[in-house]
Amino acid sequence: MRAFVVVIDGLGVGGAPDAAAFGDAGADTLGHAAAAVGGIRLPVLEALGLGNAAVAAGLRPCPRPGAVAGRLTERSAATDSATGHRELMGLVTTAPPPTYPDGFPDDVMAAVDAAMGGRGWLCNAPASGTEVVARLGPEHLRTGAPIVYTSADSVLQIAAHDEVLTPAELYAACERVRAVMTGEHAVERVIARPFTGAPGAFRRTAGRRDFALPPAGPTALDALAAAGVPVVGVGKVGQLVAGRGLSEDHPTGSDAEGVRLVAGLMGSLERGLVFANLLELDTGFGHRRDAVGYARALERLDGLLGRLVEAARPGDLLIVTADHGNDPAHAGTDHTREQVPLLARVAGAGHPHAPHRGGFGDVGATVLARFGVRAPAGLAGRPVPLPSPPGT
Template sequence: MSPERRRRAAVIVLDACGVGELPDSAEYGDAGADTLTHVAQDAGGLTLPNLGELGLGNITTILGVPAAGAPVVHGRLHPLGPGKDSTTGHWELMGTITPAPLPTYPDGFPDAVVERLRAATGREFCCNKPYSGTEVIDDFGEHHLKTGELILYTSADSVLQVAAHDDVLAEPELHALCATLRGVMTGPDAVGRVIARPFTGRPGSFERTTGRKDYSLDPPSRTYLDELADDGVPVHAVGKVHDLFAGQSIDAAHPGKTNAQSIASTTALLKDLDGGLIFANLVETDQLYGHRHDVDGFARALKEIDDAVGLWRGLLGPDDLLILTADHGVDPRSSHTDHTREHVPLLAITAGSDGHRHDGPMSDVGATVLDWLTGREAPELPGAPFLASGFTAAG
């Protein structure tokens, strides 16, 4: 990259903000899923002036968000591989397609797996079922405090989760234990993520802390982040992005346990960073509200994101690219409380580009970022740029 031309790109993932079912959604139990449309309808309409001006209402029908007269690049993106979780969703955005579905455990983990967990950690476990993360501490927290057994649970996604009260296992010890479990869950049991879930409080008022930590598999193939690293382009991860890529080809991790933290980190980077990629996750539409089918909370989080987008637009320079997208859905009308397999939105903002419609694979995001920041493509990776970088002409 020419030293005279320091470009920036920011990819912001609005976690779980899906925009409509995929052709195979019914195979996942998600026929008719349409997260943002249903959140808007059930909330009585959304007020999102910044996202609306960019063209969110041009992507699909969202009550309260009319189509814009002059949208930016906008459309719907789809995964190329199986799954509907955060790990594979973020991987897809950066050009890594998982070759087969990651293992799930709808009946809990088999005895042989649990025995491996015991042998690796010297701890006993309780629960061992698919469970809501808030309900599991309500139902098993008191037992956990009395016995010291750690709360082991999963979901419809490829995850192994361990919840522990700070009085039983301090947060650093829980993190260390889950790192050990990551090393145990290999081969056919290589779940996408091992997640530490610390909590505090007393029976009847348990609360999860912000000390969650995800231990992901390494991406199964080369990513656009690797391509950027080869060209010396710095990558700054905000929130759980660092964990989802197991830190691979990421230069710095910035706080993002909450949306407020992620927004503050992203804002600071847009003010101060002189070149490179900002790759951020805004988690609360998934973690706090989506899985609980809390439509009002989801709508409030979207309004806070909309306000942040308005701020970020004012921080963009002529050589900056801002992409807003998602990783999957979590439809509040679903019969379950897990992720839903859906298209994800695309809004791409940069100076001088026309506001055309673009529908394509999620990996087009990574391809566009690489081209924007380096002026080249990576033909061996899936995806193609949806913007002309103008890099050669301008550089």
């Protein structure tokens, strides 16, 4: 038995019931990106049934979808990647994690500075990563003080030029900062943001690393691991779940690399779950509010996903979903509270046309049911009704 869960980071399809409470009324990542290019072309996702679950210019419903198609709604009290991935595996975050719309308090920054080696710091405010590096990068090079910033999410981000702090030194500093961000200031993630280049031409590298809090309770990954089912993380999954429940972890630098890794595992893995994150739409276009770039990148990703559909063996479970929205036409530069798509395919089987409506935890519940593993008490979600594998 094999299952492959692919999370397209930041692919919202609008319509979260509580969007207004997050300041995201009217957000629709896919719809607004498609409109920005006068209609989007996604033949692979369309054939799986994305047009049966979402409305966007150029996207058509499929009369015989190649997957169970639907929408999932988040229950957690936050809209960040760590929370989203954990709820996909059944763990709902009920208490909002700490956020810092006015920057971190003085006592926190004193502890952070000490953890970073007493170099001082720049910024300490919510900021766009690319903007803050462009603005403060020259001063950072002159003083050696790391750039510390946050966002609407529960994160503390540290940017440093690789000539000031090598990536290894930056990662070690972030690990020490992670250790002091405890109690009421236990942010979901401390994120290392290495960059390079010269003033006016700084660029962030692919060396981002997330240092997340361990999940506050059991997830479907823990249950699979306890049952002896191999679980392989691809992309930043291992960082988002703090390694919990994974037997292997394969970080990636691009979506193309992530898809290649998953396709390779489809050729070699005999049993287990592959849980993959594809992050470029979120980091490269959603946060930068580039609607046209988002649409074109999603079209390219659609072509890559065709490799996974083709590589699946009869009976394989392939789930394509997302962890939150990131509407490139919305105000600000933060994630948006949206429903996400669900496309659940059993290779070689026919799929019902009826749309599925449920919660994020349905993904983990479906995977557990597929492997015949009992869900831990309190885990959210219900299995998606799937066709039987061919030959059963």
